[in-house]
Amino acid sequence: MNTKYIDLINQTFDFPQEEFKLEEKTLQFHDVDLMELVEQYGAPLKFSYLPQISNNINKAKGWFAKAIKENKYKGKYNYCYCTKSSHFKHVLNEALKNDIHIETSSAFDIDIVESLKKEGKINNDTYVISNGFKRAQYVTNLARLINGGHQNCIPIIDNYEEIDLLSQEIEGKFNVGIRIASEEEPKFEFYTSRLGIGYKNIVPFYKNQIQNNKKVKLKMLHFFINTGIRDNAYYWNELSKCLKVYIALKRICPSLDSLNIGGGFPIKNSLAFDFDYEYMVNEIINQIKLACDEEEVKVPNIFTEFGSFTVGESGGAIYEVLYQKQQNDREKWNMINSSFITTLPDTWAINKRFIMLPVNRWHDSYERVLLGGLTCDSDDYYNSEQHMNAIYLPKYNKDKPLYIGFFNIGAYQETIGGFGGLQHCLIPSPKHILIDKDADGNITTELFSEQQKSEDLLKILGYAD
Template identity: 45%
Template sequence: MISKEKNYYIFLKKRYLFPQGEFEVKNNFLFFNGIDLNEIIKKYSTPLRISFLPKITENIEKSFFLFKKVMSEINYEGEYFYAYCTKTSPFSFILDKMLKERFKNFGIEISSSFDIEIIRNLYKKNIFTKKNFLICNGFKTENYISGILELYRKGLKNIITIIDNQDEIYKYNLKSDEKLNIGIRLMTRENFHPNLKNSRFGISEKNFFSFYQKNIKNNSKFRLKLLHLFAGSFLFQNENNFCIEIEKIINLYCVLKKDGSTDLDSINIGGGFPAKFSLDFNFDFEETIFKIINIIYLICEKENVKVPNIFTEFGTYTVAESGAIIASVIGEKNENNKEKWYILNTSFFSTIPNVCSFNKKYICLPINNWNKSYEEVNIGGLTCDNSDFYNKERNIEELVLPLKEEKKDLYLGFFNTGAYEEVLGSYSGLQHCLIPSPKHIIIDIKKDGSFDYFLFKKEQKEKEILKILGF
């Protein structure tokens, strides 16, 4: 049903606090982090993927600031270390941006042998340096272990390889001729993930101490530096579970310190910090950080043990808010007078596949027509798949957008899409129904404050797809 109110901007201000943060409207056009999206569309057309790099460093700086602030306030004597997870978005422009900032106590977390090639490349270019640390997570294949040891022999001593399975320690024992820094991943409690009864990652609590005593404590090839707890978003969604896991790992840390593990000086709480996926997003980062640090501080004080350094591995938090997808409404459908459909000139499978696979919610806003009437709509992609859609089931609240004027363009944006979408969506590879991947624009800020635009990837052409298919 079309609204009686004839101004979408007024409607949105009544529903949310708006404008806010990265979003503002000027002359009935949407601006994203100060970027005039209408001008971007004029220059590059749609569909379009955007990566806004300054948002990445802004979020890293925010985390460093808040952790250091809380540590200072409670006289916490450990240091904070920030790791970025390559699996979230492993593009060169992202890794170059954050590493060239030369943050103190900054490093990279990797999870496969192919990541080793990325580190080799960055090290060769002096972008990743010996001052950066490297956390090696994931299942350790033979190639992965060989790659880790090769980096170590080349002088990258600031590597901590995380033992995720008990047999990994035997593989390192056979192959390593130097003393390695290692961490051990502690298995989290059951039922944090809604579809799993047990975690398959890490060493279980009941096996942990015997594994350590037998294989690590008196082994001259290993230096236990870190205990690893992968928090993840499911853990942060439940404060009680979160506190239990933090208490568990810090109690184990204290036991090991008292048992003579002198090299152990750090814990890694993994990732899980959220990003802004709705206009009513409300997460108290500082309060959460305080709870983490305070739990650790109080337990260590009680046990008379020196507090550990704290590592985090924030992926989604780091890059999600740097991304956006811009598309055009190229068709309308209203067959039963009950459901209005806008059809886009791209597919959700090709751009933000998490929408189709996991009912992921993003911020959806119009680029133009902010002064027009509006109505509740469904959005359909170009494929013939009935999962290629976005509506109130995915967006929780009704999806309300401005009317499309006849013979005039309506542009829509999906915002904060910078995490995992490219790696899950077969970036520049085969897409569902052979819908091409959109062009990809990188935006940074020059020293004079103006925007710098770079076309990273052109829209897929028929020849590229046919070549993949063997034609």
């Protein structure tokens, strides 16, 4: 009988996969021996496999280059990294190795931009696409950057007041973009995004505030939808509406030369994940070209702002199963030595699912379980996988420690979880490891941050100096 965990995986998925394989009966992630990581650093831990950031950037750049060539598209492509996905320096340093640009969303982002400029990581040729609702500090910081010579900083106008606010502080001429307030899918609780300016209002807004304003030049139209880039009728319909606005604007605005299609590439959330990125890129380029050619309008340069796609697949977390509780005849709870609410907040807040696999004991028999976190909150649990309404793991054995990994968690989890701050029930943040490759291709590891100590939390709470 095929009763081992490895049999379950082999019967359910194509395995091994590009990033996952077994070596000496333990799980490898991009050739990183995860049990060795646990033995060296302990668990719980989080890790960032930095080379995957460059891998994904170059995959996307390759897809767009191929689509542009095949469609004889005359515009250029610019890859931007959406910094809000992960602001950490090690992430930006890795991403910026690949001749890319960046997208910002708040005032403090501009401080990071200026720090990167001082270090020579970016320069005045780097596009800084600045989204978000802009008020005093954000406007001041953008003005400082542009007044300092960074003309490739393009504030994306989100509301009707921002042109005036920026004009008051920016000394010379400056470029802007306009964000389209896209219509949301029917399942949303609202019809139109709170971000940007409505489709029907964009041309009048341009005529009223930009067309005769000698200080401001419109360079970019920004299009993004919450559900991201998907091959469905909703996405193609919204893109078509966006292109109609672009064409109408281009007819009266010669300076408009760029279309920003935002972000939203999905990342792998299951071993059964299947998404044809190359097809989607080719079809997007094709649709833009067809629409522009039909109206005899020059095609725009294309910008994207990939955040989760850039950094998500670089991250992982490893926990130890501490104990098993059988609460009734059917449910077994495997208790991990951390908390889902604090370390993987998207699993709790938006019911997001990540790839979950055991690190060891793949050749043991398996059982169906629920996973529980250490907090006293009833919502601190994880109970299903993306591919099935259940979790199966090697059977609990108190004499044989079981370690489990969650993968592709590199986007948003640290910032939403409040890295370095208070955690729910004062469960400490785990240590964080950076994994890289040296010049010879050998795996290297570095401790980025220690697990939080009680003194760290007591200081925040005012109990210690």
